[in-house]
Amino acid sequence: EIVLTQSPTTMAASPGEKVTITCRASSSVSYMHWFQQKSGTSPKPWIYDTSKLASGVPDRFSGSGSGTSYSLTISSMEAEDAATYYCLQRSSYPWTFGGGTKLELK
Amino acid sequence: QVQLKESGPGLVQPSQTLSLTCTVSGFSLTSYHVSWVRQPPGKGLEWMGVIWTGGSTAYNSLLKSRLSISRDISKSQVFLKMNSLQTEDTATYYCARDLLAWGQGASVTVSS
Numbered sequence: 709e710i711v712l713t714q715s716p717t718t719m720a721a722s723p724g725e726k727v728t729i730t731c732r733a734s735s736s737v738s739y740m741h742w743f744q745q746k747s748g749t750s751p752k753p754w755i756y757d758t759s760k761l762a763s764g765v766p767d768r769f770s771g772s773g774s775g776t777s778y779s780l781t782i783s784s785m786e787a788e789d790a791a792t793y794y795c796l797q798r799s800s801y802p803w804t805f806g807g808g809t810k811l812e813l814k
Numbered sequence: 815q816v817q818l819k820e821s822g823p824g825l826v827q828p829s830q831t832l833s834l835t836c837t838v839s840g841f842s843l844t845s846y847h848v849s850w851v852r853q854p855p856g857k858g859l860e861w862m863g864v865i866w867t868g869g870s871t872a873y874n875s876l877l878k879s880r881l882s883i884s885r886d887i888s889k890s891q892v893f894l895k896m897n898s899l900q901t902e903d904t905a906t907y908y909c910a911r912d913l914l915a916w917g918q919g920a921s922v923t924v925s926s
Binding site: 762808 | 849858859861873874875876913914915917918919
């Protein structure tokens, strides 16, 4: 099983601040996918195939990475970005999620 | 538009079997795969398994011995059955089309 480790697990960012969330895989994966989840709601696809933004996702978000190291970046934090973000690999079974990064507004 | 809706019992007794239904609309089960994902209260997401367009399945190895996913194409429904439930199976259970479109989730509590 490929284990995904996200860092940090929690963080707070001020409006306008740049944010980077990292997802490290225990073995190499082909792509990484990201989801945003706000309290009491279903996860939303956010970034797929490492760097493609899902429909409706603001372009201040970006994704990058390869092999065992991937990241989600927000160029300028906004209040609506406060949420929990999860990475997901589908390169091998079982598909696995990272433990999540809770991003709060400072 | 694409919709998925989970349904099932909100409360299940320990050692019993959980049966959930995911009713979909706006797409065909022969064109898109559907996964089940669960989330215990206050915790992260766990992928449980997938049923592919051709009907084949793959399961999380940690759940494989207890889990079964099937479908009825004519009714646009995907089913989850998991036996020998324990309190740690208390969670919100989601079905998701290719993990890009999600249902609202079904809350399941395992308790006597």
